[in-house]
Amino acid sequence: QKEVEQNSGPLSVPEGAIASLNCTYSDRGSQSFFWYRQYSGKSPELIMFIYSNGDKEDGRFTAQLNKASQYVSLLIRDSQPSDSATYLCAVLYSSASKIIFGSGTRLSIRP
Amino acid sequence: EAGVAQSPRYKIIEKRQSVAFWCNPISGHATLYWYQQILGQGPKLLIQFQNNGVVDDSQLPKDRFSAERLKGVDSTLKIQPAKLEDSAVYLCASGIRANYGYTFGSGTRLTVV
Numbered sequence: 707q708k709e710v711e712q713n714s715g716p717l718s719v720p721e722g723a724i725a726s727l728n729c730t731y732s733d734r735g736s737q738s739f740f741w742y743r744q745y746s747g748k749s750p751e752l753i754m755f756i757y758s759n760g761d762k763e764d765g766r767f768t769a770q771l772n773k774a775s776q777y778v779s780l781l782i783r784d785s786q787p788s789d790s791a792t793y794l795c796a797v798l799y800s801s802a803s804k805i806i807f808g809s810g811t812r813l814s815i816r817p
Numbered sequence: 818e819a820g821v822a823q824s825p826r827y828k829i830i831e832k833r834q835s836v837a838f839w840c841n842p843i844s845g846h847a848t849l850y851w852y853q854q855i856l857g858q859g860p861k862l863l864i865q866f867q868n869n870g871v872v873d874d875s876q877l878p879k880d881r882f883s884a885e886r887l888k889g890v891d892s893t894l895k896i897q898p899a900k901l902e903d904s905a906v907y908l909c910a911s912g913i914r915a916n917y918g919y920t921f922g923s924g925t926r927l928t929v930v
Contacts, residue, residue, distance in 0.1 A: 720902055738916040749921040750860065757916070783905075794859055798915050804850075804873055805915060807859035 710797050718814045720758030725782040727811050732776070739771055741780045744810065745791045752781065763774035766782035785815045821922035823909050829928045835897035838925045841890070842911030848872075848917060851888055852893050853906040860908055866892065899929045912923065 708733040719725040723738055727741075742750035756762045756769040756778070768781040778797075782789055792810040799806055822841040830836050833882035834846050847868050852860035853885055863882065865873040868889040877884065881900070886895040906926050 738918075741917050749906075749924045752918045752920070755916075755918050785825075796859075796918075803915055804862055804865055805919065806862070807852075810860045 710795055710806050712793075712795050712808035714809060714810050715761040716727055717731075717809045718816055719785050719809055721785060721787060721815055721817050722761075723785055724817070725785045725789065727780040727782075727793050727795075727813065729780075729808055730776055731778070731795075733797070733799050733801070734773075736778065736797045737800050739769070739778045740796040740798070740805065741767075741769060741778075742793045742794040742796060742807075744794055750764045750794055763805050782813075787815045787817060789813060790815045798802055821909055821920055823910050823922035823925055826923065827918050827926050829930060832929050833898040835895065836927060837893050837895045838907050838909075839893045840894070840909030841910075842909070843920060844856065844920055846911035846913055846920075847889070848912045848915060849910075850910045851884055852861075852921075853893070853905045854908055854924070855905045857910055864893070876887060882885070885888075891913055896927075899924075899927075901929050903927060904929045913915055 719778045741754040744750045754769040756771045762769045766783045770779045794810045795808040849866045851863045854860045856904040863877045864884045866886040884894045908924045909922045912919040
């Protein structure tokens with residue numbers, strides 16, 4: 707069973723702080739990893755993807771990948787109230803060429 | 818670039834009725850996906866098309882759900898007959914290649930009463 711696990715939250719972070727979101731996956735053969743942001747009542751929006759071990763930075767967002775530990779994380783620096791949303795971790799299982807989603811972590815940025 | 822178009826946005830039906838959803842992907846995107854998202858859960862893949870061929874429909878409840886993608890462009894997803902547990906948002910997504918991620922449409926919120 708291919709799985710993507712996330713803590714459902716809610717994760718509450720003060721404005722201006724760093725929010726850290728984590729995800730683990732079960733298939734060692736996975737090659738591509740994604741973070742989607744989903745506002746309440748809206749569809750998921752792709753914000754980051756990462757293929758290689760290490761860090762990938764894009765503005766205030768940093769994705770981190772550790773394939774040995776089967777662990778992906780997303781850091782949001784200088785958190786803003788507009789970052790309050792559910793963050794979905796997704797993994798491309800190459801053997802099946804399909805993207806499997808976790809259940810999401812609800813993030814709340816408090817002013 | 819125009820996004821993924823879906824219709825209708827909302828649909829309320831009684832159980833045992835039928836319903837159909839429509840999706841028009843981003844131009845040039847060969848791969849199209851239908852996901853079901855139940856409130857509080859992540860999207861669950863129902864079916865994946867590559868052009869007009871089915872790549873994966875292992876999670877599609879084929880006794881009641883069907884989907885087609887004619888001419889490799891638009892797609893329809895049908896439920897017949899609907900059950901209460903089919904109440905969810907049905908999301909269509911398209912992409913050039915899976916390892917670049919997908920773009921989602923705005924979804925259709927289905928309520929079965």
